[in-house]
Amino acid sequence: MIPPSFDYYVPNSVNDAIGMLQKYGAEAKILSGGMSLIPLMKLRLANPAYLIDINRISGLDHIKEADGLLRIGALAREADLEKSDLVRSKYPVLLDTTLVIADPLVRNRATIGGNLAHGDPANDHPATMLALEAEIVVVGSQGERKIPVTSFFTALFTTPLSSGEILTEIRIPIPPPGSGGAYLKLERKVGDFATAAVAAQLTIAKGGVCEKAGIGLTNAGPRPVKAKKAEDVLRGKRIDDETIRQAAQLASEESDPKSDLRGPAEYKRDLVRVLTGRALHRALERAQGGK
Ligand SMILES: Cc1cc2nc3c(=O)[nH]c(=O)nc-3n(C[C@H](O)[C@H](O)[C@H](O)COP(=O)(O)OP(=O)(O)OC[C@H]3O[C@@H](n4cnc5c(N)ncnc54)[C@H](O)[C@@H]3O)c2cc1C
Numbered sequence: 001m002i003p004p005s006f007d008y009y010v011p012n013s014v015n016d017a018i019g020m021l022q023k024y025g026a027e028a029k030i031l032s033g034g035m036s037l038i039p040l041m042k043l044r045l046a047n048p049a050y051l052i053d054i055n056r057i058s059g060l061d062h063i064k065e066a067d068g069l070l071r072i073g074a075l076a077r078e079a080d081l082e083k084s085d086l087v088r089s090k091y092p093v094l095l096d097t098t099l100v101i102a103d104p105l106v107r108n109r110a111t112i113g114g115n116l117a118h119g120d121p122a123n124d125h126p127a128t129m130l131a132l133e134a135e136i137v138v139v140g141s142q143g144e145r146k147i148p149v150t151s152f153f154t155a156l157f158t159t160p161l162s163s164g165e166i167l168t169e170i171r172i173p174i175p176p177p178g179s180g181g182a183y184l185k186l187e188r189k190v191g192d193f194a195t196a197a198v199a200a201q202l203t204i205a206k207g208g209v210c211e212k213a214g215i216g217l218t219n220a221g222p223r224p225v226k227a228k229k230a231e232d233v234l235r236g237k238r239i240d241d242e243t244i245r246q247a248a249q250l251a252s253e254e255s256d257p258k259s260d261l262r263g264p265a266e267y268k269r270d271l272v273r274v275l276t277g278r279a280l281h282r283a284l285e286r287a288q289g290g291k
Pocket of ligand 1: 029110191192194
């Protein structure tokens, strides 16, 4: 289908983009990779009168470490994450995530900022950002504000971004030595959204005790789920088969999936249990130096 007509603007700076967003208010939409927005427009589920294409704004596609943080510009594309030496060498959970998003064609366009701003609980990055305890940086006419990712997904397709704000950067605390993570996703076929998926990130201290644990769930509720009870049961303990079994069970109980074409809710809850167990085992192996 052909989308409804719209006016198209291409600002060259964040300030210009914010000016346009303010001028056109709720009738305007930011266009990044367009991999979610354009299909919605074609289906007539979104009908913005003004598209503000931010792709020509420079300085929004970095992937670098600075000030104790991994800083990822909102316009970094999945393909950039996939090719980044930094991500490949130090952020296995992020690499796992980007590699299972859609297909190479979509990954060449889709941006990490768009993936998060869309607020879709079926998208893969939200769970990973919950596991990594990221912070989302947004800029509007009042300046910059930083939103912990735990407060970023407020309801289905809903975030605290106002219509005059742009997501500009994602900041992830650099994991200390002894950290490892993994993202595991079950999809009906390659390129599909998750039936369910789990991100796990662990930091294991010298004595083998879990210092930090982060667990995020994809497509397991009306918004991305942080499995707090599962994280709590791991922290301060030596991670073994039994603690992983307990955490996996708790994650399953914290999930709230709906029955749909991808399967009944009961099946998906059990899938969360199985994937959490496997993701934690892999995260532990990686925290201990494995691949
Ligand atoms: C065939 C196909 C398969 C897919 N499979 C998956 C999958 O398996 N996993 C997955 O996670 N995703 C999947 N997606 C969805 C898609 O990859 C993501 O939603 C995409 O990354 C969104 O990013 P974008 O840059 O394309 O955003 P856009 O489509 O440009 O924008 C999405 C929304 O976010 C807003 N927005 C974008 N950037 C910003 C910003 N910087 N600041 C504020 N608001 C912003 C837009 O206004 C719009 O409302 C799939 C998409 C397709 C077409």
